[in-house]
Amino acid sequence: QQQVKQSPQSLIVQKGGISIINCAYENTAFDYFPWYQQFPGKGPALLIAIRPDVSEKKEGRFTISFNKSAKQFSLHIMDSQPGDSATYFCAASASEGNNRLAFGKGNQVVVIP
């Protein structure tokens, strides 16, 4: 069962452009939605996260938009830089239980100069 679906699979963006990655979830018990950034050979690193009590959260160039009724959330990377080239995973977990993270398949973002 794929609880978190992520799209697109890969993305090529010009430096300075906006990268947008979308995720959809199925489990209505999910109430925590993080985005992780992963560089080759490294572990996932938390980038930004949101809970369903807000529809948007911004940290620097990174913004999460959350649509509870549609069960969707997205990551926007503004002013994309070559250093942002990485794989981005959306994930979700429920406060009830053990907060196991259900990850999306990942999205490879390549920012070209």
Place this chain on the structure above:
Amino acid sequence: EPEVTQTPSHQVTQMGQEVILRCVPISNHLYFYWYRQILGQKVEFLVSFYNNEISEKSEIFDDQFSVERPDGSNFTLKIRSTKLEDSAMYFCASKLQRYNEQFFGPGTRLTVL
């Protein structure tokens, strides 16, 4: 800044052999997790551990797998008889409290020949 560490970074083993992957979570964290990532695929939950016992495990975590927190600092994942399909990156994660973010280690790449 405190971080999760994992050893070894790369483990090569023969099919049928036992392996132990080691993790040192962040020192005051209480919740511990193992995830794995088969090359090119998403990160998958294996097991969560709290209060010195398994709190949840996935269908992947069969009788060949076990976890242990032998002392106050280490958290280990043992695979008793490795199979070819166990080849993957194994990530340890920890968090302080129930509703906090999970911090991931750099991973151990397990190669089963």
